[in-house]
Amino acid sequence: DSTEYAVIEVNPRVSRSSALASKATGYPIARVAAQIAIGRRLAEIPNVVTGTTVAAFEPALDYVVVKLPRFPFDKFPSADRTLGSQMKATGEVMAIDRTFGSALNKALRGLEQAGVGPLAEDPTWRPAFDYLAAVYAGDRDADEPIRWIDETGEACESTRHAQRSAAPIVLRSFVAPSDSRLWRILGLLRRGVPEATIREATGIGAWFLAEMGRNVALEARVAALGDRLGDAADAEAMTLLATAKRAGFGDRELAGLAGIEPGAVRDARTAVGLRPGYAMVDTCAAEFAAETPYFYATYAAAGSAPEAPAVARPAALVIGSGPVRIGQGIEFDYCAVQAADTLRRSGWQAVMINSNPETVSTDFDASSRLYFEPLDPESVRSVLDAETAPGEGTLPAMVQFGGQTPLNLAASLAAAGVPLLGADLEAIDQAEERTRFAALLDRLGIPQPEGGVAHSVEEALTLAERIGYPVIVRPSFVIGGLAIDFCYSPADLVRQLAAATVVDPDRPVRIDRYLEGVEVDVDAVSDGVDVLIPGLLEHVERAGVHSGDSVGVFPPQWVSEGDRELVVATMERIVLALGARGLVNAQFIVREDGVYLIEVNPRASRTVPFLSKVTGVPMVELAVRIALGATLRELGWSGGLLPPPPLVAVKAPAFSTAKLRGVDPSVGPGMQSTGEVIGIHEDPRVALAKALLGAALVPPRPGIEGGLALLTIADRDKAELPRLARALLAAGYRLAATPGTAEALAAAGFASRLVAKAGAPEGSPGEGIFALIASGEVGLVVNTPTPQSGAVRDAADIRLAATAEGILCLTAIETAVAAAEALDPAIADRLADVRSLAEWRALEAAVPA
Known part of the structure; x- marks a missing residue:
């Protein structure tokens, strides 16, 4: 409402909004900028949208675009939800229509979050x-x-x-x-x-x-x-x-x-024939004919002749993953893009539907035809209707590659008569619905943690009392550990079931006794006869830390050969029993008393891009070709576990919790990380160090005077304390510890500076822990929570204080040991070993002693 404006800042680079502007206008900013960088002028750069004009023009729009941020507060309900100059969103959704009001409503429908639709009220x-x-x-x-x-x-x-x-x-x-x-x-x-x-x-x-x-x-x-x-x-x-x-x-x-x-x-x-029309995003408000196969739905064009005919057959719809959120990020966009590319190379038309402007899948040239629409049953079915010419069968849909979003659409699409290409609704339901999955494991004799399924809060309390606390609660049909957590008492359980939102006969929860052990992630590709397993991913942290937040090592370094064979054999049995075809992911816990299967997901997982890159196995491509009718043997692959390449690859999570005040950085069964990095080397120690450095999980190297590491370690983790202390001292750190930890260090022969526990009475020995954290002297805090119920779960305030001061705070003893050992001077020079991915995979196996 004013003619005044001010320039706040100028950044001579692409920004977060560059992708949004490109998708909103159809003008490919990065593509044009890259050509300018090599000497071309705007008047010399073709406009790839129209195919006839050049890039020296300002896009003209005959529509309105609305972008809404996707916040992570469904994962962090205790966080400070106030918005200001610090970015807190993890993703965004974009919607296009002819008016602001209609685009706003479409964006609200596209957020894919409980309680955020157009009519939502708390x-x-x-x-x-x-x-x-x-x-x-x-x-x-x-x-x-x-x-x-x-x-x-x-x-x-x-x-x-x-x-x-x-x-x-x-x-x-x-x-x-x-x-x-x-x-x-x-x-x-x-x-x-x-x-x-x-x-x-x-x-x-x-x-x-x-x-x-x-x-x-x-x-x-x-x-x-x-x-x-x-x-x-x-x-x-x-x-x-x-x-x-x-x-x-x-x-x-x-x-x-x-x-x-x-x-x-x-x-x-x-x-009454009221169906949406589909208008083209063309950068020029229809002034010139456009070649871009990029559309949005609008009822303002209802009844109008379509701007393009239905795609030629054969064709399939690939459903994207929607806005980036914790648990469902760009890993799934990778899978959707690979799926579309494989369809096109196989002679099929690939129709893409997604709502996220940050992704490659919403590039107009990443598919044969792109629809920028919310990922709800109505929008998907409307696109399928538009792409089905009279006399043709309904266009098939692929629901395996976009994470939980398309998988949750599978039932409604199948009920509407939409063929699910490469997916079986029965296999999806049997794996995702906790009651049926547990019954299947019982029939096959596959060990699973002691537990059961509850259809009400009363059943859950009775079940937990029978198997004994602590228990882990897993709702049906979720991703990223949403509403999954440990419960140490009946009060914990009631609170957690309330967080799960829905506990009823249609969406029961699985309640298992918590088992400690080594967790192993497995991704497989099956054609219904053979099961190809490119590799096993071993977690560094003990079971109980969500796979997305754990440090994963490929190939496994600590699981025995016998246990690996048992994992592979069990994976083959469960995949074939489910009748799953294409991509399947599973998690196992390996213990001294056996191998336990935790869960199976008949879809692409977030580790598919990691394993595809480090093994060279085109997992998504194989899954798509199987969906089109090929077998693994016809594609040149056999079943079983492939021999690992001569490298060690480590996946490390990247966290954004420092941007969210009030979020406890303690890792557990609920996912918190927003990204990941890979570290590769022939030496496992160097690969682990490279990954942790890339993820900012390594404390700063101490200066001449040395740094200070503050340790407050739970009793169950104190067996690893000497190893942690040795690594920190070798890196130049001095040690400070709360009384119980200081006593354990002294017993192992390590001196430490005494710090009073959080909440200790005035006059207690040792300096105040919060004053020390705020002093600027501490470079690392290692605070492993005690597994018990309580108001702060053993000093969450310590972790929050460290995060507020910008101090690295590690809450899993295994991660802390790995981070400390990453500072080892003996491997410092080798962290700069650089090779292409192909060169790493081609190395002769030779790991230094």
């Missing part, structure tokens, strides 16, 4: 909603009595004028910048709080609030219409339905407003 906001609506809605000049229920459940009464001073303070606090601000504003608009009032409290432009208000008004009209919305013969209802669809509302949201089933909305609009 029940805890109800008291604030009621109070603010009582004060601001209606005639503000009338000093009427107002009533509301506060946060404690107490009935309150006042007058509108009496609250004139307090209400603005409450409103500003309620709509302060946070991850939920947009939904709070929409909720206020629904309750009649004026747009001008919200504008004054937030500074958001009047035009944006007016567009949101228009959507909210449309919601009210749909709700008032009720079940008439499902009557295709009701002309008034169908007119309103068309208006609502042009505003970007999904069938599910409209059904919720009208009090009917989503299928009834779809049936009604299908009966």
Whole structure:
């Protein structure tokens, strides 16, 4: 609302928004910049979108793009959710339509997060909603009595004028910048709080609030219409339905407003021929003919002739992975891109649907045709309809390669008659549904941790009491360890089941006794007869740390040959018993008393890119070709475990928890990392050190005066304490320790500086632990949690204090030992050994003694 502006900063490079701008306009910024770098001028660079013009132009748009950030607070509910200059989002979703309101609704549908759809409201906001609506809605000049229920459940009464001073303070606090601000504003608009009032409290432009208000008004009209919305013969209802669809509302949201089933909305609009049209992103607002196969859905084009005919057959739809979030990141985009590429090289057309502008899969040349749409059943089915010409069978869909998102769509797509290419719904359900999976293992005689399946909180408490605490809780159909955690008491279990959100007969939870041991990740490719296993990935940390947060070593260095053979044999049995074809991932725990199978996922896993690169096995390509009808033997591969290449490759996680205040960096069964790195060498020690250095999991090398490592170690980890101390001392660190750890160090012959425990009474021996952390003297904190229930789970405050000071804090003893040994001067010179990936794989096996 002002003509004034200021330049904040200029960066002479591509930025995070460059990808968004490229996808939003169709103008390939990085491609053009690369050609400028080698001497070309804009007027000499062809516009690959139109194929006829050059890059010396400003893109013209006849649509609106909305980008929404995807925050990780579903994984970190205790984190500070206030937004400011520090970035906290892990990903983003983009939506395209003809108006801001419709694009906003599509983006909200695309976030793929519980409680974030266009109509989402947190029940805890109800008291604030009621109070603010009582004060601001209606005639503000009338000093009427107002009533509301506060946060404690107490009935309150006042007058509108009496609250004139307090209400603005409450409103500003309620709509302060946070991850939920947009939904709070929409909720206020629904309750009649004026747009001008919200504008004054937030500074958001009047035009944006007016567009949101228009959507909210449309919601009210749909709700008032009720079940008439499902009557295709009701002309008034169908007119309103068309208006609502042009505003970007999904069938599910409209059904919720009208009090009917989503299928009834779809049936009604299908009966009257109300289907989305698909417009092309062409950079020139249709001024020139475009060659870009890049489309978005809009009901503004409903009934119009399609801008392009359905793709030529054979063809398949590849469903992407949606916005990057913890547990489902770019590893799955790699798989989707590889799948599309293999289809095209096999003579098929690859149609891609995704909503994430940060990915390669949404490059317009990464597939035969790209659709930028939310990954919900409605949008996917609409694309399939658009790409199915009259007289043709429904285009098949591939659900294996985008992580849990497409897998969760499999049932609804299959029910609609969509062929699932290379996937079997029965295999998916048997592996993902905990009751059936446990029964299958029992029939096959495959060991699994003692446990069972609960369909209610009462069943869960009874089961946990029988098998004994600690237990680990695993909901069905999740990824990234979402709502998976240890429980040490009945109170822990009740709290964790509440976090799982849904515990019912359709979505039971698996409750297992926690087993310590070495965890092994296995990825396989099967054609239903042979099972090819490119390699085994051994975790450095003991079982219980999520595979995405663990340091993984390929090939295994500590698991015996006999146990490896048992893992391979069990993997082959379970894959063939499931009838899974294509990619399958499984996790095992190896213990002295045997090998236990934890879970199986009939889809691409986050370790597929890692194993594909270090082994040279094109896992996604093989899976796609199997889906098209080939066998492993026809493709030149046999079953079983392949011999490892002459290298050691280490996967190390990269964390972003330092950006999120209030997040405990302690690793466990719930995934926290946002990325990973690979370290490769012929010497396992060097490979491990390279990976940890790349992931910033190695403490700084001490200066001349030496650094200080603060150690507070749980009793169960103290057997590894001497090894950790030796490595730290050899690297030049001095040791500081809390009383129990200092005593263990002294018993092993190591001196340390005594530090009082967190919460120790005043006058206790040793200096204060938080003062020491804040002093700037500490370079490393190793704090391994005690496995027990408690308010801070054994000094979470220590870990939070270290993170706040920017100090590396390690919470798994195995990772701490590896990080300390990465500072070994004996391997320092070898960390710079550089070869191409092909050269590493071609090395003769020769590991120094």
